[in-house]
Amino acid sequence: MEFFIGFAVVVGVIALYMGSMFLNAKTEVPEECREAYLEAQSCDTCAMRSGICGFKDVLETIRKKEAGQ
Structure with a gap:
């Protein structure tokens, strides 16, 4: 019984x-x-392994936009 x-x-x-992945795939990215x-x-950048990542700049831009609103 414990096995079941x-x-x-x-x-x-x-x-x-699986349900959350399905629902997440149907969700649109906000404008x-x-x-x-x-x-x-x-x-x-991750594929190049150079250590230089422009993704940090994108995250900072998003944070600034959120703080400005």
């Missing part, structure tokens, strides 16, 4: 994860974040 309870818990967690989102999607 453990199995049900694991299946439940997996179902919640005020669209430019930063597109820039982050085309970022290749």
Whole structure:
């Protein structure tokens, strides 16, 4: 019986994860974040392993916009 309870818990967690991923994929990016989102999607800095990351600048810009509102 304990096996079935453990199995049900694991299946439940997996179902919640898959459901949240499905709902997240259907959510649109807000207009005020669209430019930063597109820039982050085309970022290749991690692949280059150069240590120089422009993504920090994007995050700072977003924070400044949020603080200004």
